[in-house]
Amino acid sequence: MTHQVLARKWRPRDFETLVGQQHVVRALTHALASGRLHHAYLLTGTRGVGKTTIARILARAVNCETGVTARPCGQCSACGGIDAGRFVDYIELDAASNRGVDEMTQLLENAVYAPSAGRYKVYVIDEVHMLSTHAFNAMLKTLEEPPPHVLFILATTDPQKVPVTVLSRCLQFNLKNMTPAAIASHLAEVLDAERIAYDAPALALIGRSAGGSMRDALSLLDQAIAYGGGSVAEGAVGEMLGSVDQGRIDALFDALANADGAALIGVADAIAEAGSSFERVLDELALRLHRVALVQAGVRVDEASLEACERHARQFAPEDVQVYYQIVIHGARDLPLAPDPHAGFSMTLLRLLAFRPEGGGSEPPVPAAGGGARSSPDKPVGVPRSPGTATGTQALQALRAATSSRPARGTTTPGAMREASAPAEASDRRQPAASPEVAPSGANPPRGLRVDAELAPAVPNTNSRAELAPAMPEASPASHPSSEGMGSGAAPGGGAPVFFDGDWPALARRLAATGLLGQFLQQSELLSFDQDGFRVRVPIRPLAEAGTVARVRDVLSQHFGQPIRLQVEVGAVAGVTAARVVEQERGERLEAARESLESDPFVRSLLSDLGGRILPDSVLPVPGGAG
Structure with a gap:
């Protein structure tokens, strides 16, 4: 046979062409340059990560005719002989088939003789953990004090089975698994050199299927070239590997975004008819959710799935993605316990719908600059300023005067408001704080955020709590009742509105939210407000994410009993916040x-x-x- 498989043809022959394992390359390069070679090395790691390759490169480095060097020439008889497996002073021993004490005794007897053609006799013992206990005991003395011309290189995939007495006599290097991206990049270089056409997504599939092994990846690449008739196409590689059609993953995400249970089950039935593994489908779902979470966090993912992940990142809030990821990995774990794999897979998909976080629906979350309840994400709604908007302390003074002069319009007077709020606040102190996301009781009359357009203040950044107090002495939590207090104090059916006084920190404390929602209310600064909503500023961008803004807007809408618009900006917060x-x-x-x-x-x-x-x-x- 004249053909040589890619795994052998493209085996690295020096440290510079070795892919990955830079921590090992750096240590051995410095040792060779300084002449501080150890007499025994132990290389550990999974299959196909470079253990034997590093052993051969090290053997060429110490026996090259140009001298002990980290860059062997590759042209001399020593380098060529080691590469071809015919160098007399390079001995490879497979411990799986030569595991007895007799084989080890014979090896050690030959080790005392000087090398015939090179500087060092290099003994490479592969899968050293397969040696018997007596064989390990026989080599201990020689391994501790070998002749000066002997170099031992031990390799194993299971270092836990190597006796501690052997481990203590060796310099150990743990080789890492290759990342899918590194594997795909190396495969692209190989195919470019071989002049074979390929699709980048196909190499990404092979990189994920290789399990961190470069040799496995090159073997799969050989198979893919044969399967594709001289080219590496995504569809052919997917069929060869039995991978899940990414179009079905997209269909599952779209059905989930639309809360369409029938469509979810339809995709599950199609997957079953295609004969795909449900375990692999759940794994692909989890991987896609992981990449979507990375996109939402501002981390760039591979180009092959970037467009789909960006679309899903707009369809789902970050907290939704986290919940879905947990459901999917738990569903994959519990799939063997299901009476039928198809039923277990279908139940996992239905669980994604059943346990969708509150406020989830078929429509995507509103962006940070969003508006009313469930607005379109492509049409941000801001909080408009009326032409007669006042600013600063003068606006609050005018608002206070207007509020105190409105009993004729059927609203509760400030004195009555204070009296009505007292028992409600006392009750709140006696009972645990309720979640701010609980909808208003049907017994309470509708409430509203009532601010006249000409009095809506644009709160300046430099306002302090001390400046607001003289202008509006009633603007304290005691004089402005909570939404519960207003609901109970209003006349039934009267729809008494809640008058917002511009004290955003007091409102944040009345809502008593926790978690990310509480951080938004505590750290945000009010810029302006009118009868329809608020414009606030937050110090960090994560607080302005679409899902968080939508939840805050829902809480404010529940509190005031009407749809509230919320416009969020990101920047330095210089004014009064609840946290301050x-x-x-x-x-x-x-x-x-x-x-x-x-x-x-x-x-x-x-x-x-x-x-x-x-x-x-x-x-x-x-x-x-x-x-």
Whole structure:
């Protein structure tokens, strides 16, 4: 046979052409350059990652006629003999078939003789963990103190089975699995040199199927060339490997985005008719979800799936993707327990619909600049400013005056609002805080965000809480009741609206949200608002993601009892936020605690009589702001 398989033809013959394993290459290169060679090396790693290849390169490096070098010439008799397997001082031993003590004894007896043609006798023992216990014991003494002309290179795929006494006598290198991207890149170089046409997605399929082994990848490439009749096409490679049709994965995602259970089951039936493995389909689903999550996090994925992943990233919120990923991997784990694989696969798909996070639906989440409930993602809706918009403290003063003069319009007066809010706030303190995403009770009348267009303030960035307080003394949580308090205090059927006073930190504290939703409310700064919605700024981009903005908008809509528009900007937050208010109040309570402690007679006597001192870090703020 004149044909040579690609795995042998393209085996690296020096460290420079070795793909991957740079940590091993660097250590051996420096050792060869400085002359600090160890007498025994142990190379560990899975199949096809370069253990035997590195052993042969090292043998050529120490026996090259140009001298001990990290760049063997590849032209001399030593380099050629080792490459062809006929160099007398290069001995490869397969421990799987020569595992007894007799074979090891014969090898060690020959090791004492000087090399015949090279500088070193190099013994490569492959799958060394297969040696018997007696064989390991026989080689211990020679392995610890070998003759100066002997170099042992041991290779194994299972280092756990190698005795500790052998491990301690060797310099060990753990070879890494190749990444699919590195495998695909090397295969492309091989095909370019062989002048064979190929599709990049086909090489990506081979890279994933190789399991980190470059030799397996080259063997699969040989098979793909034969299967495709001299070319490597994506469709042919997919048929050869039994891979899942990516079009069916796209169909599953589209059906899930449309909440179409019938379409999901239809795709599952088509997969069953095609004879595809349900385990592989679930694996492909998990991999696609992983790439979608990477795209949503701003990480670039491979070109082959970039377009589909970007489309899915717009269809689903990040929290949806995380939930789906957990459901899919758990479904793959539980598939062997199902009475029928098709039924188990179908139930996993239906579980994706059943456990979709609240607020999910057939429509994609609204982008950060989104508007009302479930707006189109291609049509962001902003919060308009009316021509007569006032700014700063003057607007809040005007709003306060307008609010206090509206009893004739059927709304509750500020005094009545305060009276109605008191029992509700007391009740809130006695009961655990409810989730802000719970819909308003049907017994409560509809509520609304009521702000006159001419009074809607555009809150400047430089406002502080101290500036707002003199202009609107009623703008405290006590004088502006929570949505629950307003609902119970309004006349039945009267639809009494909630008047927003511009105190965004107070609103954030009343909503009492947690998690990412709470971080949005705590860290955001109000820029402007009107009767339909708000315009806010957040300090970091993750808080402005479409899913988070949609959830905040839903909570505000539930709180005010009407659709609320929310426009979000990303930038430096210089104004008042709920987090800064909490930190300021905590500092005030801590200072009050320190003053109370220092003024206590008993503490003062301890400090003066015993020479004690108060440790600053030991003082804690008083809960509730009590001194």
